[in-house]
Amino acid sequence: EPEVTQTPSHQVTQMGQEVILRCVPISNHLYFYWYRQILGQKVEFLVSFYNNEISEKSEIFDDQFSVERPDGSNFTLKIRSTKLEDSAMYFCASEWSSYNSPLHFGNGTRLTVT
Amino acid sequence: KQEVTQIPAALSVPEGENLVLNCSFTDSAIYNLQWFRQDPGKGLTSLLLIQSSQREQTSGRLNASLDKSSGRSTLYIAASQPGDSATYLCAVRGRLTFGEGTQLTVNP
Numbered sequence: 263e264p265e266v267t268q269t270p271s272h273q274v275t276q277m278g279q280e281v282i283l284r285c286v287p288i289s290n291h292l293y294f295y296w297y298r299q300i301l302g303q304k305v306e307f308l309v310s311f312y313n314n315e316i317s318e319k320s321e322i323f324d325d326q327f328s329v330e331r332p333d334g335s336n337f338t339l340k341i342r343s344t345k346l347e348d349s350a351m352y353f354c355a356s357e358w359s360s361y362n363s364p365l366h367f368g369n370g371t372r373l374t375v376t
Numbered sequence: 377k378q379e380v381t382q383i384p385a386a387l388s389v390p391e392g393e394n395l396v397l398n399c400s401f402t403d404s405a406i407y408n409l410q411w412f413r414q415d416p417g418k419g420l421t422s423l424l425l426i427q428s429s430q431r432e433q434t435s436g437r438l439n440a441s442l443d444k445s446s447g448r449s450t451l452y453i454a455a456s457q458p459g460d461s462a463t464y465l466c467a468v469r470g471r472l473t474f475g476e477g478t479q480l481t482v483n484p
Contacts, residue, residue: 266419268419295472297472304474304475304476304477305420305465305467305474306474307471307472307473310471318471320471353419353420355420361407361408361469362408362427363425364410364422364425365410365422365472366422367412367419367420367421367422368419369418369419370418370419372417
């Protein structure tokens with residue numbers, strides 16, 4: 263069964279550094295998402311992306327965050343200047359039809375900011 | 377703002393029991409509701425998707441129901457097995473909003 267794949271599985275970075283989290287969504291999917299889960303807390307929506315642009319973003323997704331689909335397969339989340347509170351598990355998700363199909367999640371990237 | 381609550385937060389049962397996990401949401405204007413399973417340190421595996429016009433969905437030993445008007449969903453797991461041990465999350469669309477999850481332990 264097709265999968266959403268995320269790399270790396272674990273990223274350690276120093277405060278203030280830039281990080282790029284990478285995702286390869288399922289190939290025929292059109293809608294892409296990033297979520298995060300701080301340890302012990304709920305999974306939270308960050309951003310949705312369709313047709314090469316952001317369709318919705320949460321209050322968490324401030325100017326430090328950006329997303330890109332640089333080619334036909336990758337979907338990236340960039341954090342420009344990481345803060346300690348950015349430490350979390352980041353999940354990428356994709357679906358082929360907004361609201362009408364199940365959302366498929368990757369295994370996540372654990373980001374640790376020191 | 378949509379709020380999703382799951383009860384109980386944790387559940388421990390002996391193998392073979394049938395069990396029910398509960399999910400409630402505050403805004404009934406949803407497109408659908410999805411149940412996920414999360415194993416420790418892993419991603420989210422989709423179990424069942426119920427559209428807002430549907431009342432229930434079944435997959436194997438899992439049955440999920442949806443009562444949109446009362447803002448409730450239940451996930452029924454029949455004949456539980458140790459391999460069912462995981463955290464179960466429900467989430468509602470518009471913007472996918474998650475509950476805190478129910479941590480299930482099935483003891484052999």
